[in-house]
Amino acid sequence: MPNDKTDPESRTHYLSGFPSLAHLVASDRDRTTLLYKRFDEPAARNLLYLQSELAELEAKQRAFDQHDRKADLETKQCARNILDFQKAMQTKDEIQEERWQLMKEIREKLKEYREALLFESTLATLPRPPKGVWRAFRSVFYNESQGKSDPFPTLWGQSAGLYDDIDDLVALRVHGDQDRLTTFAQKHLAFLFPVSNTAAQDTGTQ
Secondary structure, three states: OOOOOOOHHHHOOOOOOHHHHHHHHHOOOOOOOOEEEOOHHHHHHHHHHHHHHHHHHHHHHHHHHHHHOOOOHHHHHHOOOHHHHHHHHHOOOHHHHHHHHHHHHHHHHHHHHHHHHHHHHHHHOOOOOOHHHHHHHHHHHOOOOOOOOOOOOOOOHHHHHOOOOHHHEEEOOOOOOHHHHHHHHHHHHHHHOOOOHHHHHHHOOO
């Protein structure tokens, strides 16, 4: 039997869809195919919702404070001593129980809001993919095969257009050497997944 030194992984045919796309991303040792949708608009909307929810909760807490300024000494003591506050809540004091639940709700919402802010802050520092890599990736995603068949997306439904807008994509890793990146897009991706003549001209692949 001849000594076949070909990588078995290169001979595997992956089911078109999530399996084949995952293989494309995972098989790139340079990690330049780690391209994902930012979802900037829904992310921005999520932060807007969270801050508005917090604004309403804050207003409610301030209203409670104004009300309690005219309350009895026992109620005021709950605003000064956490142990008294806890005790009143545990003894089913309806007024303090309501304030306790509001405090917990603010704490949870504030945590969610600030975590979302930090995530967006981190994402904002990550660049969009270089055009050469993006074009090569899209040619694979759309299964362009040198005119042998009409292009079609690897993922269907609303996922079909995930990689259409480069400005709403994030590259988890971009090499400082852009020439090396271009070389990867031209040789590595095009070698593994033949692209159409149009895509080849876009990426500089011949």
